[in-house]
Amino acid sequence: MLINKIRTRIFRHLGITKLLWRYRKNGIYCFNFHRIGDANKGKYDPNIFSCSVEDLKKHLSFIKNNFEVINQACFIAIVNSGQVVDKKLAYITFDDGYLDNYELAFPVLRAMNVPATFFVATGLIESKVVPWWDEIAWHVRQCNLDELSLPSWHKPIVLSNTTLNNNIRAVLSQFKSVSVPIEKQLVELRQITGLVLEHYDSEFMTWAHIAEMESAGMAIGAHSHSHRIFSGLSAKELSHELSHAKMLLEAKLTQKILSISYPVGNASTYNKDMFDEIDRQGYQLAFTFRYFINQQLKPNKFQLGRFSISEPFTERRFMELCLNAPTL
Known part of the structure; x- marks a missing residue:
């Protein structure tokens, strides 16, 4: 992290960020969003908002103009082929399944013809469960x-x-x-x-919303059932989180569920001991919340990195985010 900060300051001081941008690394850059909208109007965790609608448009426009954006089917095909990624590819994801993903993000994606994958925690869909x-x-x-x-x-x-x-x-x-x-x-x-949250108005999508997005070409992935952190689960509990989410999604939708993102997703929340079970359940991709460019895809298909989008769009800062990222 310190090295990245030093590198960023040097880039800025020398004014070479845009020059270096031409020579950024090949690989799949996965960009992850959570909530879209005005964080100041939220009742709960403001930090889970990625950006406003206008900044989402700016992020997506820049990504479209500087990367080849791929969908889930293309991602899986590249992984299965074992081929080396010799270009700059981008993959867009959203986590959790908040209602604003449908009301605000989905119309933007559709208008801009950008494919995305929405990872939803099935236990939160149409429920009064407080995350x-x-x-x-x-x-x-x-x-x-x-x-x-x-x-x-x-x-x-x-x-x-x-x-x-x-x-x-x-x-x-x-x-x-x-x-x-x-x-x-x-x-x-x-x-x-000494406080009790007695009334919670669900802020998550319905099954109808998710089905509509799927029918419009968006991919749907699992984000577990209850959003429990995987590393704290027994083998039986992990199997249930993987299988139950997949079963519910496939019962409500038309496509097989082939991908999952880890709840929280940092290095302490998953481990390689889980990969066999994830594979056995029929998942082909698993996404972390770790910061790196995906290059060695096949051996790392169950620990794919993603860049967190958590601030308004600034071209220079976005370039720096990508230029400073390590590879895996």
């Missing part, structure tokens, strides 16, 4: 504590009144970093804040 990250964010928003500390944490998180987004980001990071299951930490959080 754990949104409930955690709600507690941080509502509580009046100066600091937050759970029994399973090594240190407390100081809560500042002026940086709500940073507070939520810090607490979520702490939840993800300890080995105690998030469900248990949530119980502890509710006890400490």
